[in-house]
Amino acid sequence: MSVEIVETAPEVKNPILILAVPGAGLVSIIAADHLIKVADLKEVGRIDSPLFPPVIGVKDGVAMHTVKIYGGKGLYVVKAEVPLPIDPLLKLTISVLDWIARKRPKLAIVMGGVPEEDRIKVEKPQVMAVFSSEEAKSLAEGMGGELMKEGYLSGYAAFFLREASRRGVPAAALMVQSFAAYPDPGAAAEVLKAIEPILGFDVDISQLEAESETIRLKLKELMAKTVQTAKEAPAPMYIG
Amino acid sequence: MDWFYREVRWGYFSVRDVEEPLHEVKVTKEGVVITMDLPGVRKEELVIRASEDAILVEATSKVGGATVRYRKLIRTPIPIDPDRVVARLTNGILQIVAPPKEVGFRRVKVE
Numbered sequence: 132m133s134v135e136i137v138e139t140a141p142e143v144k145n146p147i148l149i150l151a152v153p154g155a156g157l158v159s160i161i162a163a164d165h166l167i168k169v170a171d172l173k174e175v176g177r178i179d180s181p182l183f184p185p186v187i188g189v190k191d192g193v194a195m196h197t198v199k200i201y202g203g204k205g206l207y208v209v210k211a212e213v214p215l216p217i218d219p220l221l222k223l224t225i226s227v228l229d230w231i232a233r234k235r236p237k238l239a240i241v242m243g244g245v246p247e248e249d250r251i252k253v254e255k256p257q258v259m260a261v262f263s264s265e266e267a268k269s270l271a272e273g274m275g276g277e278l279m280k281e282g283y284l285s286g287y288a289a290f291f292l293r294e295a296s297r298r299g300v301p302a303a304a305l306m307v308q309s310f311a312a313y314p315d316p317g318a319a320a321e322v323l324k325a326i327e328p329i330l331g332f333d334v335d336i337s338q339l340e341a342e343s344e345t346i347r348l349k350l351k352e353l354m355a356k357t358v359q360t361a362k363e364a365p366a367p368m369y370i371g
Numbered sequence: 372m373d374w375f376y377r378e379v380r381w382g383y384f385s386v387r388d389v390e391e392p393l394h395e396v397k398v399t400k401e402g403v404v405i406t407m408d409l410p411g412v413r414k415e416e417l418v419i420r421a422s423e424d425a426i427l428v429e430a431t432s433k434v435g436g437a438t439v440r441y442r443k444l445i446r447t448p449i450p451i452d453p454d455r456v457v458a459r460l461t462n463g464i465l466q467i468v469a470p471p472k473e474v475g476f477r478r479v480k481v482e
Contacts, residue, residue, distance in 0.1 A: 251406070310408075313464065345435035347410035348390070
Protein backbone atom coordinates (compact mmCIF):
# COMPACT_ATOMS: atom_id res chain seq x y z
CA MET A 132 0.00 0.00 0.00
CA SER A 133 1.38 3.34 -0.99
CA VAL A 134 1.39 6.92 0.21
CA GLU A 135 -0.17 9.36 -2.22
CA ILE A 136 1.01 12.97 -2.39
CA VAL A 137 -1.21 15.39 -4.28
CA GLU A 138 -0.06 18.93 -5.02
CA THR A 139 -2.77 21.47 -5.76
CA ALA A 140 -0.61 24.54 -6.48
CA PRO A 141 2.51 25.38 -8.51
CA GLU A 142 5.59 23.95 -6.88
CA VAL A 143 8.07 25.87 -4.75
CA LYS A 144 11.56 25.36 -6.19
CA ASN A 145 14.58 24.74 -3.95
CA PRO A 146 12.39 24.96 -0.88
CA ILE A 147 13.02 24.50 2.79
CA LEU A 148 10.89 21.63 4.05
CA ILE A 149 9.57 21.37 7.59
CA LEU A 150 7.99 18.08 8.55
CA ALA A 151 5.77 18.27 11.63
CA VAL A 152 4.31 15.18 13.27
CA PRO A 153 2.75 14.88 16.74
CA GLY A 154 5.31 13.95 19.38
CA ALA A 155 6.54 14.97 22.84
CA GLY A 156 4.93 18.23 23.91
CA LEU A 157 3.39 18.56 20.42
CA VAL A 158 6.35 20.86 19.83
CA SER A 159 6.49 20.51 16.06
CA ILE A 160 2.72 20.83 15.65
CA ILE A 161 2.59 24.04 17.69
CA ALA A 162 5.63 25.44 15.86
CA ALA A 163 4.22 24.48 12.44
CA ASP A 164 0.79 25.97 13.22
CA HIS A 165 2.42 29.23 14.23
CA LEU A 166 4.67 29.30 11.18
CA ILE A 167 1.70 28.67 8.87
CA LYS A 168 -0.11 31.55 10.55
CA VAL A 169 2.65 34.17 10.63
CA ALA A 170 3.96 33.36 7.14
CA ASP A 171 0.42 33.11 5.78
CA LEU A 172 1.21 29.78 4.13
CA LYS A 173 -1.53 28.31 1.96
CA GLU A 174 -2.69 24.73 1.73
CA VAL A 175 -0.98 23.47 -1.42
CA GLY A 176 -1.44 19.74 -1.19
CA ARG A 177 -2.40 16.68 0.79
CA ILE A 178 -1.03 13.29 1.62
CA ASP A 179 -3.09 10.16 2.10
CA SER A 180 -2.62 6.45 2.40
CA PRO A 181 -4.76 3.44 3.27
CA LEU A 182 -2.10 2.83 5.91
CA PHE A 183 -3.11 5.89 7.87
CA PRO A 184 -5.49 5.40 10.81
CA PRO A 185 -9.19 5.75 9.98
CA VAL A 186 -9.39 9.34 11.15
CA ILE A 187 -10.56 12.32 9.12
CA GLY A 188 -10.73 15.96 9.94
CA VAL A 189 -14.16 17.51 9.70
CA LYS A 190 -14.85 21.13 8.84
CA ASP A 191 -18.39 22.43 8.37
CA GLY A 192 -19.54 18.86 8.01
CA VAL A 193 -17.05 18.00 5.25
CA ALA A 194 -14.26 15.43 5.51
CA MET A 195 -10.69 16.74 5.37
CA HIS A 196 -7.35 15.02 5.00
CA THR A 197 -5.27 14.82 8.13
CA VAL A 198 -1.85 15.19 6.52
CA LYS A 199 -1.59 18.48 4.65
CA ILE A 200 1.06 20.40 2.76
CA TYR A 201 1.30 24.15 3.24
CA GLY A 202 3.50 26.33 1.07
CA GLY A 203 4.77 29.83 0.36
CA LYS A 204 7.79 32.06 0.97
CA GLY A 205 10.18 29.38 -0.27
CA LEU A 206 8.87 26.97 2.30
CA TYR A 207 6.86 23.77 2.54
CA VAL A 208 5.35 22.68 5.83
CA VAL A 209 4.04 19.13 5.88
CA LYS A 210 1.87 18.62 8.94
CA ALA A 211 0.22 15.47 10.25
CA GLU A 212 -2.77 16.55 12.31
CA VAL A 213 -3.18 13.19 14.00
CA PRO A 214 -0.64 10.87 15.61
CA LEU A 215 0.45 8.08 13.29
CA PRO A 216 1.46 4.60 14.40
CA ILE A 217 5.06 3.75 13.70
CA ASP A 218 4.72 1.99 10.34
CA PRO A 219 2.57 4.66 8.61
CA LEU A 220 4.78 7.35 10.16
CA LEU A 221 7.94 5.86 8.67
CA LYS A 222 6.27 5.34 5.27
CA LEU A 223 5.00 8.93 5.31
CA THR A 224 8.50 10.18 6.09
CA ILE A 225 10.07 8.18 3.27
CA SER A 226 7.43 9.38 0.80
CA VAL A 227 7.86 13.02 1.83
CA LEU A 228 11.64 12.75 1.48
CA ASP A 229 11.31 11.12 -1.96
CA TRP A 230 8.92 13.89 -2.97
CA ILE A 231 11.05 16.76 -1.68
CA ALA A 232 14.29 15.27 -3.07
CA ARG A 233 12.94 15.89 -6.59
CA LYS A 234 12.59 19.60 -5.76
CA ARG A 235 16.25 19.90 -4.74
CA PRO A 236 15.54 21.38 -1.32
CA LYS A 237 17.86 23.76 0.48
CA LEU A 238 17.20 21.94 3.71
CA ALA A 239 14.71 19.51 5.21
CA ILE A 240 13.98 20.05 8.88
CA VAL A 241 12.30 17.93 11.49
CA MET A 242 11.50 19.40 14.89
CA GLY A 243 10.79 17.50 18.07
CA GLY A 244 10.56 17.59 21.82
CA VAL A 245 12.98 15.79 24.08
CA PRO A 246 11.07 14.95 27.25
CA GLU A 247 12.68 16.68 30.21
CA GLU A 248 11.76 15.35 33.64
CA ASP A 249 12.26 18.75 35.27
CA ARG A 250 10.79 20.83 32.44
CA ILE A 251 8.72 22.71 35.02
CA LYS A 252 11.98 24.20 36.35
CA VAL A 253 13.45 25.02 32.93
CA GLU A 254 12.75 28.64 32.04
CA LYS A 255 14.37 28.62 28.59
CA PRO A 256 14.39 25.17 26.99
CA GLN A 257 17.60 24.30 25.15
CA VAL A 258 17.51 23.46 21.46
CA MET A 259 19.89 20.85 20.11
CA ALA A 260 20.76 20.58 16.41
CA VAL A 261 21.94 17.55 14.47
CA PHE A 262 22.59 17.54 10.71
CA SER A 263 22.55 14.82 8.09
CA SER A 264 25.93 15.85 6.66
CA GLU A 265 28.68 18.47 6.73
CA GLU A 266 27.00 20.04 3.70
CA ALA A 267 23.71 20.35 5.58
CA LYS A 268 25.53 21.86 8.54
CA SER A 269 27.12 24.55 6.40
CA LEU A 270 23.87 25.21 4.51
CA ALA A 271 22.18 25.87 7.84
CA GLU A 272 24.81 28.29 9.03
CA GLY A 273 23.25 30.92 11.23
CA MET A 274 20.57 28.60 12.51
CA GLY A 275 20.20 28.61 16.27
CA GLY A 276 20.42 25.67 18.63
CA GLU A 277 23.40 24.03 20.17
CA LEU A 278 25.20 21.58 17.92
CA MET A 279 25.18 18.09 19.36
CA LYS A 280 28.90 17.38 19.49
CA GLU A 281 28.99 13.68 20.09
CA GLY A 282 26.81 10.79 21.12
CA TYR A 283 23.85 8.99 19.67
CA LEU A 284 20.46 10.17 18.57
CA SER A 285 17.72 7.58 18.38
CA GLY A 286 14.10 7.51 17.38
CA TYR A 287 12.17 9.39 14.75
CA ALA A 288 14.68 12.23 14.22
CA ALA A 289 17.46 9.70 13.67
CA PHE A 290 15.33 7.86 11.12
CA PHE A 291 14.57 11.15 9.34
CA LEU A 292 18.23 12.20 9.14
CA ARG A 293 19.39 8.79 7.93
CA GLU A 294 16.74 8.54 5.22
CA ALA A 295 17.40 12.14 4.13
CA SER A 296 21.10 11.37 3.90
CA ARG A 297 20.42 8.27 1.78
CA ARG A 298 18.57 10.49 -0.71
CA GLY A 299 21.17 13.25 -0.73
CA VAL A 300 18.73 15.65 0.94
CA PRO A 301 20.49 18.06 3.33
CA ALA A 302 18.59 17.77 6.59
CA ALA A 303 18.51 18.98 10.16
CA ALA A 304 16.85 17.75 13.33
CA LEU A 305 16.08 20.35 15.95
CA MET A 306 15.28 18.83 19.29
CA VAL A 307 14.16 20.91 22.27
CA GLN A 308 13.68 20.18 25.95
CA SER A 309 9.95 19.83 26.47
CA PHE A 310 7.16 18.33 28.49
CA ALA A 311 6.49 14.78 27.41
CA ALA A 312 2.74 14.68 27.84
CA TYR A 313 1.63 18.33 27.94
CA PRO A 314 1.47 20.69 24.96
CA ASP A 315 4.53 22.92 25.23
CA PRO A 316 4.23 26.28 23.40
CA GLY A 317 7.32 27.56 25.25
CA ALA A 318 9.47 24.81 23.73
CA ALA A 319 7.93 25.42 20.30
CA ALA A 320 8.83 29.11 20.57
CA GLU A 321 12.49 28.21 21.18
CA VAL A 322 12.56 25.97 18.09
CA LEU A 323 11.06 28.75 15.98
CA LYS A 324 13.69 31.18 17.24
CA ALA A 325 16.34 28.65 16.20
CA ILE A 326 15.08 28.20 12.63
CA GLU A 327 14.13 31.84 12.01
CA PRO A 328 17.60 32.90 10.72
CA ILE A 329 17.46 30.50 7.77
CA LEU A 330 13.86 31.15 6.76
CA GLY A 331 14.46 34.59 5.30
CA PHE A 332 11.54 36.23 7.08
CA ASP A 333 10.70 37.27 10.63
CA VAL A 334 8.84 34.85 12.84
CA ASP A 335 7.08 36.91 15.49
CA ILE A 336 6.51 34.66 18.46
CA SER A 337 4.71 37.22 20.61
CA GLN A 338 1.31 35.93 19.53
CA LEU A 339 2.36 32.37 20.29
CA GLU A 340 3.34 33.43 23.78
CA ALA A 341 0.13 35.41 24.23
CA GLU A 342 -2.02 32.47 23.14
CA SER A 343 -0.05 29.88 25.03
CA GLU A 344 -2.87 28.94 27.42
CA THR A 345 -5.44 28.67 24.64
CA ILE A 346 -3.10 26.46 22.61
CA ARG A 347 -2.53 24.18 25.60
CA LEU A 348 -6.26 23.78 26.11
CA LYS A 349 -7.09 23.29 22.43
CA LEU A 350 -4.41 20.66 21.93
CA LYS A 351 -5.30 18.69 25.06
CA GLU A 352 -7.00 15.84 23.23
CA LEU A 353 -4.41 15.61 20.46
CA MET A 354 -1.77 15.39 23.19
CA ALA A 355 -3.65 12.59 24.93
CA LYS A 356 -4.01 10.71 21.61
CA THR A 357 -0.32 11.16 20.90
CA VAL A 358 0.65 9.75 24.30
CA GLN A 359 -1.71 6.82 23.72
CA THR A 360 -0.22 6.15 20.26
CA ALA A 361 3.30 6.28 21.67
CA LYS A 362 2.35 3.82 24.42
CA GLU A 363 0.95 1.41 21.84
CA ALA A 364 4.13 1.56 19.73
CA PRO A 365 6.92 -0.96 20.32
CA ALA A 366 9.06 0.61 23.08
CA PRO A 367 12.38 1.18 21.27
CA MET A 368 10.71 2.47 18.11
CA TYR A 369 8.84 5.59 19.07
CA ILE A 370 10.48 8.85 19.92
CA GLY A 371 8.37 11.72 18.73
CA MET B 372 -8.70 -4.11 15.01
CA ASP B 373 -9.45 -2.42 18.34
CA TRP B 374 -8.74 0.97 16.88
CA PHE B 375 -11.45 0.47 14.25
CA TYR B 376 -14.21 0.31 16.82
CA ARG B 377 -12.77 2.35 19.65
CA GLU B 378 -14.39 5.70 19.04
CA VAL B 379 -16.02 7.76 16.41
CA ARG B 380 -15.30 11.34 17.31
CA TRP B 381 -12.80 13.45 19.10
CA GLY B 382 -12.02 17.05 18.70
CA TYR B 383 -10.08 19.78 20.30
CA PHE B 384 -11.94 22.93 19.54
CA SER B 385 -14.75 22.91 22.04
CA VAL B 386 -14.59 23.61 25.74
CA ARG B 387 -16.71 21.25 27.81
CA ASP B 388 -18.66 22.18 30.94
CA VAL B 389 -15.97 20.49 32.99
CA GLU B 390 -12.59 19.66 31.45
CA GLU B 391 -10.56 16.69 32.62
CA PRO B 392 -7.00 17.98 32.71
CA LEU B 393 -4.00 16.12 31.29
CA HIS B 394 -2.12 14.58 34.18
CA GLU B 395 0.57 12.09 35.11
CA VAL B 396 0.89 10.00 38.26
CA LYS B 397 4.18 8.49 39.37
CA VAL B 398 5.32 6.72 42.50
CA THR B 399 8.78 7.88 43.57
CA LYS B 400 10.83 7.64 46.75
CA GLU B 401 9.04 10.82 47.93
CA GLY B 402 5.65 9.22 47.48
CA VAL B 403 3.00 9.80 44.86
CA VAL B 404 3.94 12.62 42.49
CA ILE B 405 1.11 14.01 40.37
CA THR B 406 1.55 16.63 37.68
CA MET B 407 -1.34 18.27 35.92
CA ASP B 408 -1.68 20.74 33.05
CA LEU B 409 -4.07 23.50 34.09
CA PRO B 410 -3.74 26.26 31.48
CA GLY B 411 -4.71 29.66 32.81
CA VAL B 412 -5.25 28.58 36.40
CA ARG B 413 -3.97 30.74 39.26
CA LYS B 414 -3.53 29.41 42.75
CA GLU B 415 -6.46 31.49 44.04
CA GLU B 416 -8.74 29.52 41.70
CA LEU B 417 -7.44 26.11 42.65
CA VAL B 418 -8.79 23.78 45.33
CA ILE B 419 -7.05 20.53 46.19
CA ARG B 420 -8.47 18.00 48.62
CA ALA B 421 -6.61 14.94 49.81
CA SER B 422 -7.66 11.75 51.56
CA GLU B 423 -5.64 8.61 52.27
CA ASP B 424 -6.36 7.13 48.86
CA ALA B 425 -7.36 9.98 46.59
CA ILE B 426 -6.69 13.54 45.56
CA LEU B 427 -9.36 15.80 44.13
CA VAL B 428 -8.36 18.82 42.07
CA GLU B 429 -10.88 21.48 41.08
CA ALA B 430 -10.06 24.75 39.37
CA THR B 431 -11.51 27.50 37.26
CA SER B 432 -9.73 29.70 34.75
CA LYS B 433 -10.31 32.17 31.95
CA VAL B 434 -8.74 30.95 28.71
CA GLY B 435 -9.16 32.91 25.51
CA GLY B 436 -12.18 34.71 26.94
CA ALA B 437 -13.95 31.48 27.95
CA THR B 438 -14.41 30.24 31.49
CA VAL B 439 -12.94 26.77 31.89
CA ARG B 440 -13.65 24.48 34.81
CA TYR B 441 -11.29 21.63 35.56
CA ARG B 442 -12.02 18.66 37.78
CA LYS B 443 -10.06 15.48 38.35
CA LEU B 444 -10.26 12.82 41.03
CA ILE B 445 -7.14 10.70 41.18
CA ARG B 446 -7.02 7.46 43.14
CA THR B 447 -3.49 7.17 44.47
CA PRO B 448 -1.70 3.89 43.70
CA ILE B 449 -0.50 3.66 47.33
CA PRO B 450 -2.00 5.03 50.58
CA ILE B 451 -0.85 8.60 51.27
CA ASP B 452 -0.64 10.88 54.27
CA PRO B 453 -3.17 13.64 53.46
CA ASP B 454 -1.72 15.95 56.13
CA ARG B 455 1.68 16.08 54.42
CA VAL B 456 0.56 16.62 50.84
CA VAL B 457 2.22 19.65 49.25
CA ALA B 458 1.39 21.35 45.96
CA ARG B 459 3.05 23.92 43.74
CA LEU B 460 1.59 25.70 40.70
CA THR B 461 4.04 27.06 38.10
CA ASN B 462 2.74 28.61 34.87
CA GLY B 463 -0.39 26.48 35.05
CA ILE B 464 1.48 23.25 35.69
CA LEU B 465 0.46 21.77 39.02
CA GLN B 466 2.78 19.45 40.88
CA ILE B 467 1.50 17.57 43.92
CA VAL B 468 3.75 15.47 46.13
CA ALA B 469 1.89 13.11 48.44
CA PRO B 470 4.16 11.28 50.90
CA PRO B 471 3.19 7.67 51.62
CA LYS B 472 1.16 6.88 54.69
CA GLU B 473 3.49 5.63 57.37
CA VAL B 474 2.60 2.13 58.35
CA GLY B 475 3.43 1.27 61.94
CA PHE B 476 2.96 -1.89 63.95
CA ARG B 477 0.66 -1.91 66.93
CA ARG B 478 0.98 -4.49 69.62
CA VAL B 479 -1.99 -6.81 69.73
CA LYS B 480 -3.21 -7.91 73.12
CA VAL B 481 -3.43 -11.66 73.51
CA GLU B 482 -6.38 -12.89 75.51
